[in-house]
Amino acid sequence: MIDDLAELGLLTFHDALRHAGASRDEMAVHIPGEMVEAKPTDLVELVSALLTRSTLVLTSPELALLEALATADYAGEVVVFVPPTLPSHRVVSLKRNIPAGLDVTFCPAGVQPPHLTPFGSSFLSVGIDAGGGTTLLQAWAASVTAFWRGQVWFGARCLLLPYPVLARSRPPGWAAVTTSTAFTTVLGETSRPLSEEAR
Amino acid sequence: MTTTTATRSRAAAPGPIRWLAGAALVGSLLVLLGGADVVEAFELFPVEVLMIFMALDLFTGLVAQTGILDALALGAARRSRGQHRRLLAFFAAVLMGIGVANNNLTSLLIVMPPLITVMRAMRVSPRTIHLTFAMLLAVGNCAGAATPVGDFPALLIMAAGVTTFTDYLFLAFPLFAATAAVLVMLYRCISPRSDTAETSTPAMCLALIEARHRYSRVDVPAATRLGAIFVAMVLCWVFVPPATMPPVLISWLGMAIGSVAVAGRGIGPRLTTFDLDPALEIAAVAFVAALISTTGAIAWITRAIEDVSTTPVVVLLLLMVVTTAVCAVVDAGGAATALLPLVAGLSAPGAPLDDVRAITVVAFAASICAGSSLLLTSATAGQLMSAKIEAADLLDGDGRAVRFTFKDYLRLGAMNCGVQLLIAVAWSVTALAIAGELL
16 A cells, blocks of 8 residues: 555545545554544645746655646646656556646656756645654655755755644654755745745 | 565566476476477477467557556456455456457456456455466366367367367357356355455555546557457457468567557557566476477377277266366367367267267367366466466565465366366266267
């Protein structure tokens, strides 16, 4: 099931299991238990601030985010970093499962997205507020963020916090990052610029 | 995550090497102790089976790129409502439908990808995977024998001229359809009622597989073109004499035309990523089978059976038992080739089975079918299935790769063979009684 989470992303994975009537215990094996019964914020509204960006770089696959961007008629390019642990058959189904109207490029691990410039582009991660200035990200998204931040990428790094909850547990496959260091902007329950760079 | 990846790496190690090493060992013993002739074995080696397999695997790869197999997988998942027991009947029906006009390799290459997709999503236990594929192997054998244009043995029987198209179809189809139905019911009974690894429930599995294919679209024009080409291939296999155009040539021609027909839609054969493992495993077993055929053991058995009795029912039952045993050791095509002269001889004018030739031929086909289901190595389709499951990266609840080995299939194979042979014997005795030729 960890592959399902990696392929679909947190939002779609959570939504699918919630609608299937999964119990709290079953879901809490893979995602922080505090968000099991939470309802996410309207994603289309959440991503509206990003529609002016020419390129959005998703640090991990997130189907619901692609759906929200398609609904909001996003005209730019979306780049998705594919987790190296995803089996090849899942990479095939990941690449086929794209909402119509979006220009999506999938980038394997260790490969730099083509034509990526800091101007008008933004990295984008979906996480859960863990309190104390930290955020929980899927491990692969945290790795990508850590690699690009400050060494290769000096542009915007945006964090989406779609769930109004505070995570108190960290299931396997998740990593905690310092929010203010890893990101320049947080969009979610308390949307706030973290540095001058975000402007 | 790290543990899972490491387990996958260990499990993926040396599949075909084991088969090739085993074939070399057994082959050496056969040559040194059994008097097998290597040169003759190379002449008997079924190169065309390997070539057909490779062409059809590449063709199936083209079909998979159209998204139609994903759609079939999703349809199966919805229809089964996440219950693997429902999958048994669904895929058995699909396999029976495809298999009556195609060889087992083609049928399984079409049915296995969507089934693997569904089983992977449902995370069923290794036991359930073994049960499902063991059932499919037996049903595939039934489908191949149900019509004169099904699998290679049926084609060989027709080519030998020992029966007519209509006689075979009229007698064989009800027998094999009924056998397949009995097998499906049997497997439904012995399959666990509820089985998903980890803590997944069927509804969760279904929800996740639906989410994973939410935007997958079937490339209808490409799928239509490939479908039309496949129908043309089947018609050529059925109606064009092998001497005019061999089945292997039809396969490669179909694959080539299919590649050109869909090239404009961004679909092409994946030659660089073609998986050679199944081809090497099939080659290893086929070579051993060819070596056994050269030892003279089969010819000795055929002579012995003629000396035992002249009573039709006894002769027919002996023929069936011997055919089943030979087919289990050698492969189905090899057994059919080796024993067809015996069938022709026993049903020749004045021979014990002269008046019941049509029944004899169908009983012979049923025995081949039963023998093919005994061991995983008895039919080419079994080796293909084993290799495909190993390559499919199916994981059990602990993250270990699921395999389908000779040992895994042994008990289920004995059951498959026993059920098929029992039904075939009952049918043959009844048919002989109705024809008034029992004694």
